[in-house]
Amino acid sequence: MVAFLAALPAIFSAVGQVSELFDVGKKVIEEVTGEPSSSVHPEDLKREYENLPPDQQEVFVNRMRAELDLYTAITHRLEQQGGRIDAGTLNAIPERQRGAIAKMRMTTRPWAVRWMVIAVVFPPLATVATNLLLSIYNALDAAFAEHPNQIALIALDGVLNDLYTNMIGWAAGVIMTYMGMREVGKAVGQKDSVSVADITGSVGGFVSSVKNIFGK
Known part of the structure; x- marks a missing residue:
């Protein structure tokens, strides 16, 4: 008592x-x-x-x-x-540094995901754009140059392909995890902030689930 x-x-x-x-x-x-x-x-x-x-x-x-x-x-x-x-803690930190800390805490995850998107998208797009420019150059070179000097197109094979293949799996995993968790949060009506219910569903929810499993 x-x-x-x-x-x-x-x-x-x-x-x-x-x-x-x-x-x-x-x-x-x-x-x-x-x-x-x-x-x-x-x-x-x-x-x-x-x-x-x-x-x-x-x-x-x-x-x-x-x-x-x-x-x-x-x-x-x-x-x-x-x-x-x-x-x-905040009062002990100069105002300018407080702003930098706040910005870092709020933007680190979006910043990391943005770089993962760039890592996935940029190599193939850069390759396509470069090869397009090379193709135009080769066509003009073949048509007007007295001594044509063709430039080979870039191919994502060999070492470049291995590097990209090894990187894209990790980058895609980061992107899918971040975006997937955000969509789950929106679907259940939760904001970006973390709550007890987000993580565990509270003790009551856990106990109810156990009772349902064992039929008690």
């Missing part, structure tokens, strides 16, 4: 600070009561919790503790991968 009550401040503090956890809390209320939640603010959610019977309050707290632990684990993992940029 003590642990049950001790978890409440942390849960509602997190719900008040993270809108995503507030949405999760509303879904948990709906699952516990079987009725839609009418909460608009975290205070409303807390009042809804206080109006629940003791057994439903315990279910709510246990579920929210699991969701909070999950959110904390995911956030920690993302911070390890991308670094934490908070107000204190």
Whole structure:
């Protein structure tokens, strides 16, 4: 009982600070009561919790503790991968460098994908354009030159073909992964930002899936 009550401040503090956890809390209320939640603010959610019977309050707290632990684990993992940029960090960095950091964080992936597109498209297009120019030159050279000097067309074979073949697989993989994940996000109505639901579908969704598998 003590642990049950001790978890409440942390849960509602997190719900008040993270809108995503507030949405999760509303879904948990709906699952516990079987009725839609009418909460608009975290205070409303807390009042809804206080109006629940003791057994439903315990279910709510246990579920929210699991969701909070999950959110904390995911956030920690993302911070390890991308670094934490908070107000204190930004204030310690000169304004010009802050802009450079923000631009780098927002544009690195599109920049990398753009270069992969260039890597895939540029070699064959460059070859076709160069051979077109060479063909025009050879035609003019054959028609008007006293001593024609034909230039051989470029062929993507041998070493050039091997280099291109080795590169295109990796480049195409990067492009397809990036664009495919963006389209999946759009299809499910999610923005580019990462959320708990994007990564795991939340604890509730996982538990429901397991129950469906085993028919319980």
